[in-house]
Amino acid sequence: METDPSITVRHNPDLLRYEVVDGDSPVGWTEYVPFDDPTGPQRIFWHTTVDDAYAGRGLASKLARYALDRTIEAGLPVVVVCPYIKGWLGKHPEYEPRTVPVRPEHLAVVPHE
Template identity: 55%
Template sequence: MGNEATITVRNAPGRRRYEVLDGDAVIGKAHYLLHDGAKGPERIFFHTTVSDDYTGQGVAARLVQDALDDTLAAGVAVVPVCPYVKAWLRRHPDYQSRMSPVRPEHLAAVQHAGQ
């Protein structure tokens, strides 16, 4: 992995994703959809990727943790559809109680966005 100090995470709302960067290069993405839930705004996280050059180095974990922390701090609920986000949550039980359950309308929104 690049120098730890050069790894940053930012929200790119115009592209509906969080990006992890090494310096200026985007090396991973956590894609989301905005959804109006019954209890307020939600971010449905549905796909996470990291460049092959950075796999196995904790980059995806950093990306997901920063994205979830930022989302929760903004008062937006997190809906974990992405398999990687679900796996990360299994390793971090302190976050699980703060997640919104995946409902059929979340899956339909993701499916519709992919068309």
């Protein structure tokens, strides 16, 4: 993976997403929806994208790891609707214990593009 010090990952809670940023410009993100489950709050990840100009650098993987690690550190279970993160989790089974199966109630609150 190419290392570029101008590329970082951050949480942007105002937009409900984690972002890959080049300088100050977002070049990718993974979006989530907070979900109030009777067992406690959860975070539903529903969409991930990285600009084509930044493809092939491993940025989506870095973004997924950062977002899931921060979510878990905050004590929130992860609900995965996003196809990219679902595939990423298949390669990182250590995250499985912190995930919650998707239910119809989760899907009902996910935005539709």
